[in-house]
Amino acid sequence: MSIDTETARKVAHLARIRVEEADLPALAGELSNILTFMEQLNEVDVSGVEPMTSVTPMRLKRRADVVTDGDIQEKVLSNAPDAREGFFAVPKVVE
Amino acid sequence: MSSNTLTIEAARDALRKREITSVELTEACLKAAGASTKLNAFVHHTPDLALEMAKAADARLASGDAPSMCGIPLGIKDLFCTRGVPSQAASNILSGFTPEYESTVTSKLFGDGAVMLGKLNMDEFAMGSSNENSAYGPAINPWRDGLTPGGSSGGSAAAVAADLCIAATGTDTGGSIRQPAAFTGTVGIKPTYGRVSRWGVVAYASSLDQAGPMTKSVRDAAIMLGSMAGHDAKDSTSADIAVPDFEAALTGDIRGKKIGIPREYRMDGMSDEIDALWRRGAEMLKDAGAQIVDISLPHTKYALPAYYVIAPAEASSNLARYDGVRYGMRATLNAGDDITDMYEKTRAKGFGKEVQRRVMVGAYVLSAGFYDAYYNRARKVRALIKRDFELAFADGVDAILAPATPTPAFEIGKKSDNPVEAYLNDVFTVTLNLAGLPGVSVPVGLSASGLPLGLQLIGQPWQEAELLNHAYVLEKSAGFVAKPAKWW
Numbered sequence: 174m175s176i177d178t179e180t181a182r183k184v185a186h187l188a189r190i191r192v193e194e195a196d197l198p199a200l201a202g203e204l205s206n207i208l209t210f211m212e213q214l215n216e217v218d219v220s221g222v223e224p225m226t227s228v229t230p231m232r233l234k235r236r237a238d239v240v241t242d243g244d245i246q247e248k249v250l251s252n253a254p255d256a257r258e259g260f261f262a263v264p265k266v267v268e
Numbered sequence: 269m270s271s272n273t274l275t276i277e278a279a280r281d282a283l284r285k286r287e288i289t290s291v292e293l294t295e296a297c298l299k300a301a302g303a304s305t306k307l308n309a310f311v312h313h314t315p316d317l318a319l320e321m322a323k324a325a326d327a328r329l330a331s332g333d334a335p336s337m338c339g340i341p342l343g344i345k346d347l348f349c350t351r352g353v354p355s356q357a358a359s360n361i362l363s364g365f366t367p368e369y370e371s372t373v374t375s376k377l378f379g380d381g382a383v384m385l386g387k388l389n390m391d392e393f394a395m396g397s398s399n400e401n402s403a404y405g406p407a408i409n410p411w412r413d414g415l416t417p418g419g420s421s422g423g424s425a426a427a428v429a430a431d432l433c434i435a436a437t438g439t440d441t442g443g444s445i446r447q448p449a450a451f452t453g454t455v456g457i458k459p460t461y462g463r464v465s466r467w468g469v470v471a472y473a474s475s476l477d478q479a480g481p482m483t484k485s486v487r488d489a490a491i492m493l494g495s496m497a498g499h500d501a502k503d504s505t506s507a508d509i510a511v512p513d514f515e516a517a518l519t520g521d522i523r524g525k526k527i528g529i530p531r532e533y534r535m536d537g538m539s540d541e542i543d544a545l546w547r548r549g550a551e552m553l554k555d556a557g558a559q560i561v562d563i564s565l566p567h568t569k570y571a572l573p574a575y576y577v578i579a580p581a582e583a584s585s586n587l588a589r590y591d592g593v594r595y596g597m598r599a600t601l602n603a604g605d606d607i608t609d610m611y612e613k614t615r616a617k618g619f620g621k622e623v624q625r626r627v628m629v630g631a632y633v634l635s636a637g638f639y640d641a642y643y644n645r646a647r648k649v650r651a652l653i654k655r656d657f658e659l660a661f662a663d664g665v666d667a668i669l670a671p672a673t674p675t676p677a678f679e680i681g682k683k684s685d686n687p688v689e690a691y692l693n694d695v696f697t698v699t700l701n702l703a704g705l706p707g708v709s710v711p712v713g714l715s716a717s718g719l720p721l722g723l724q725l726i727g728q729p730w731q732e733a734e735l736l737n738h739a740y741v742l743e744k745s746a747g748f749v750a751k752p753a754k755w756w
Contacts, residue, residue, distance in 0.1 A: 176632075188584060188631040189591075190624050191612035200628075203687065207629055210688045211573045214645050217652065224647035225654065228461040228475055228704035229729065233504045248368040252595035261593050264607050 176204045272296040273431045276340055276488040283329055283339045290329065290339030293434070294322035294383050297341040301385055301432040306413070306756040309426040311346060311404045312354045312387040321383040328381050336515075337495045338381030343427040343436040346387045347394055348374050348479075349468040353384070357470040358392045358402040361618025362596040371468025372500045373437060373479050380495045385433050389423025392620045393587065394441055394472045396420050397693035398683065399448075401622040406680050409452060410752040411719055415677045418448030418693075424482045425452040429752060435492055438482040441472050442575055443697025445480050446709035450672035450722030453711040453750060455743070456482045457489045457736065460729045461704035462507035464493075465500035473582035474505075476575075476701040486710065486740045490514035493732065509730060517733035518740045523557030525738070528665040532568035533696060535674070542671050542721065545713050549669055549723040552745035553738070563665060565656040568699060570649050575698040576691055577633050577646035584630025587623070590615060625687060654703040661728050667738045668726040671696050672709040676719035696724060706732045708739045712746040720750065 176184075181201035185192040192200055227233075250256040255263075271293050274282070282288045298318060301310050318341065325339035349355045349367035356362035370378070378384065389407040391399055399407045399422025407422040409415040410430035417426040421438035425448030428436050438445040440458035449456030457480045464479045471477060481492035494515065499508040529550060534543070550560050592598035592614030599613035619627065633642035660668065674695060683690045700707040706729070709722045723742065727735030 184628045184632045184635075186612075187635060188624075188628045189588075189608070189611040189615055190619065190628065191609075191616035203625060204629065204632065206686075206688055207576065207625070208632075208642075210691070211577050211633075211642060211646075213573045214570055214577070214642075214649055217567065217570055217645075217649050219645060219648035219652070222648040222651050224644050225651040226647070228505070229507065231462075231507065234501070234508065236501060245368075251368060252365050254592060254596070254598035263593055264601065264605055264610055266607050 176201045176208065270296050270300070272300045272434070274434060275484045276336070276435055276491050277485065279340055279434055280336050280491070284334060290322040290325040290383060291319060293339065294318050294341045294385070297385055297433050300430070301427070304430060304432050304756055306408060307410055307426050307430055308405055308407045309389055309423040309430065309432060310343065310386045311389045311423065314353055314384055314386045317353070318383050318385050321378065325381040325383060335380040335495065336491045337377055339383065340434050341383040341385050342377065343385055343388045343424060343433040344374060345421055345424050345437050345439060346390050347439050347470045348437060349470065350374055350384065350387070353387065355387065355470070356403070357394070358390045358404055359618065359620065359623065360403045360597060361590045361615070363403070364597065365595050369468060372465035372502060373469065373496050376498065377495055382495070388427055388436060391420035391422065392623050393470065393583070394420040394439055394444055395583070395622050395626055397443065397447055397690060398680065399423065400680060401620050403620065409677050410756065411452065411677065413755060414679055416451065416680050418451035418677065420444040421448050421482060425449055425454055425456070428452070428454045428482050428484060430756070435481060435483040435488055437479060439469060439477060439479045440701065441476045441579060442701050443694045445482060446672050446697050446707055446724055447693060449482055449709040450711070451677040451720065453720030453748065454482055454484060455486050455489050455708065455710055455739070456480060457493060457708040457732065458700065458706060459493060459497060459732055460706045462505050463497050463706070463730070463732065465503040465506045467500055467502040471586040473579040474586060475582060476579060486736055486743045487515060487518060489708065490518060490736045512733045514733050514736055517737050519737060520741055520744065522553065522738055522741050525558045525666040526664050527553050527558045527560050528563035528660055528668040529560060530563050530565045530568065530668060530670060532565050533670045535695065539675065541715055542674065545721050545723065546669070546671050549712055549742060552742055553669065556741045556745065561665065563660045563663070563668070565660065565699070567649065567652045567656050571653055571699040571702055572691060572695055574646040574649040574653065575694070575702060577642050578650060580626040580630035581634050581643050582630070584627045584634065587627050590618060622687070650702045653699055657703045657705060667735060670724050670726065672722040672724040676715040676717065676721055700726055705729060706735050708735055710739045710742050710746070711748040712742065713748065714750060
C-alpha cells in the first residue's frame with residue numbers, strides 16, 4: 174500500500190497533528206514503508222479466526238453504580254494550561 | 269563497598285538487623301544518582317521526599333512492622349503518575365504535569381515503605397527500544413559511553429545497572445522491560461497481563477501494557493513483584509487472583525520440568541554469539557534436571573507486524589486525550605486560531621516524531637475502509653499467536669527459553685533513521701505481550717565486545733512464581749557477576 178501526499182494530509186488531520194505542507198511527502202514515504210511492513214499479515218490464513226478481544230478469558234468486573242468521589246474541582250483544574258472561574262478555557266468554539 | 273550497590277535482599281536483611289538505616293541507604297543512592305548526570309537516567313530528583321520517606325521507613329523498621337520493601341530506595345519510571353512530582357512520560361506534551369494522584373503500583377510500593385529517589389528516563393510514552401525518543405534526551409548505558417541502555421525503560425535499566433538505586437519500576441508493552449534489562453546485565457520481568465494494575469500508569473497500548481520490576485537479581489524481582497502485584501478495582505482488566513509468595517517459590521529445583529525451545533526464534537542472520545548463548549542456557553537448565561524439547565510457534569514471524577498495527581491503533585485512541593485543554597502544554601496560538609488549530613498545533617509541538625508517527629499509523633489502520641484490512645486482521649493473527657503458545661503449554665511445556673534480544677546494546681543514533689529497522693529490536697519480546705504471557709530476562713553472559721547478553725524465559729499465564737524459579741536456576745548456573753566499570 175502506497176500512501177500519497179493527499180492521504181498523508183488526511184491522516185494527519187484525523188490524528189489532529191499539524192504537518193506542514195513541505196513535510197507531507199516525507200511523511201507519506203514513512204507511512205508507506207510501515208504499511209508495507211504490516212502487509213506481511215496478508216500471508217496468514219485467518220479464515221474462521223475470531224479477532225482477539227480480551228487478553229485473558231475473564232469477565233470484566235462491574236462496580237456498583239455509585240459516586241465514589243467528587244468536590245475536587247480544584248484538583249481537576251490544577252494542571253490545565255488555561256482554567257478560569259472553575260472551567261477549562263479554550264478558543265471560541267461557537268461563531 | 270557503598271550501600272547503593274546492595275540488592276533488595278541484602279538491603280532488606282541489613283535494614284532489619286539494624287546494620288544500616290534507610291536514611292543511610294537513601295543518602296548513598298542520592299549521592300550516586302546526583303553524580304550520574306552523564307547517564308541521563310534520573311530526570312527528576314526528589315531528594316527531600318526521599319529522605320522524608322526514608323525516615324518514616326526507619327521508624328517502621330524500628331517498630332518491627334516492616335514488609336520486604338520497607339526502606340528500599342527505588343527509581344520510578346516517568347510513566348508512573350506520582351502525586352506532586354512531575355510525571356510526563358518523557359513527553360513535552362506533559363511538561364509541567366504534576367499529578368494530584370498516585371498510581372496503584374507506586375501506592376503499593378510506598379505503602380510497603382519503599383522510598384522514591386526520583387523519576388527515570390524512558391522513550392516518550394514508552395514508544396521505542398533505545399530511549400532515544402525522549403524529551404529529556406537519551407539515557408546512556410553505564411556499560412559504555414555512547415551505547416543505548418535499550419528502551420523504553422532505558423533510564424530504569426541504566427539506573428539499576430549503575431547502582432544509582434536498589435531497584436526500579438519499568439513497564440513493558442512490546443519488550444520495554446526485558447530488552448533494556450538484557451542490554452544492561454540486569455533482571456526484568458513482565459508479569460502476566462492483569463497481574464499488576466495499570467491504574468495511574470500513562471497508557472500506551474492498553475491491551476499490551478504491564479508494569480514490572482527491574483532489579484539486580486531474580487530474588488529481588490520476586491520480592492518487588494510481590495509488592496507491585498494484586499487486584500485493583502480501579503483497573504477493570506486487573507485480575508482478582510491471589511498473589512503467591514514469589515520469593516518462597518525460589519527453590520532452585522526444576523527437575524523434571526519441560527523447557528521448550530521454539531525453532532521459529534532461530535531467525536535468519538542470527539549472530540553466532542546469540543545462538544551459542546541460547547544453547548548454553550538450554551544446557552544449564554538441562555544440567556539442573558529439566559528436559560529440553562523442541563517446539564514450534566508457527567506464527568512467530570507475524571508478531572511484529574501484528575504488534576505494529578495493534579499498538580499504534582490503541583495509542584492513537586489513548587493519546588487523543590492530549591488536547592491542550594486538561595493538562596500539560598498548549599501551543600502558542602495566533603489571533604483567530606480556532607479549537608482545531610489548538611489541537612493540531614499543540615499535538616505537533618508536544619509529541620515527538622515517533623509518537624506522531626505511531627498516532628498517525630493508528631489513525632490510519634482504524635479509519636473507515638482500512639479497519640478490517642489492518643486492525644481486524646492483526647487481531648486475528650494475534651489470536652493465532654496466542655493459540656501457538658496455548659498448544660505448546662497443552663503439550664506439557666512448563667517454560668520456553670529464547671533470546672531476549674537479537675544483538676547486544678548498540679550505539680545511539682545507529683537505528684534511529686529507519687523506523688522499521690528499529691522495530692526489529694522487539695522481535696523476541698513482542699510475542700508475549702500479544703499473548704499476555706509473563707516473561708523474564710536474565711543476564712547470562714558477555715558478548716565478544718564485553719557487553720551483557722540476556723536470555724528470556726516465558727511462562728504460563730499466572731505462573732510467575734514457577735517462571736521466576738526457572739530464572740533463578742538460570743541465574744545461578746550462569747553466575748553472571750560482571751558490573752560496568754564506572755566512567756560517568
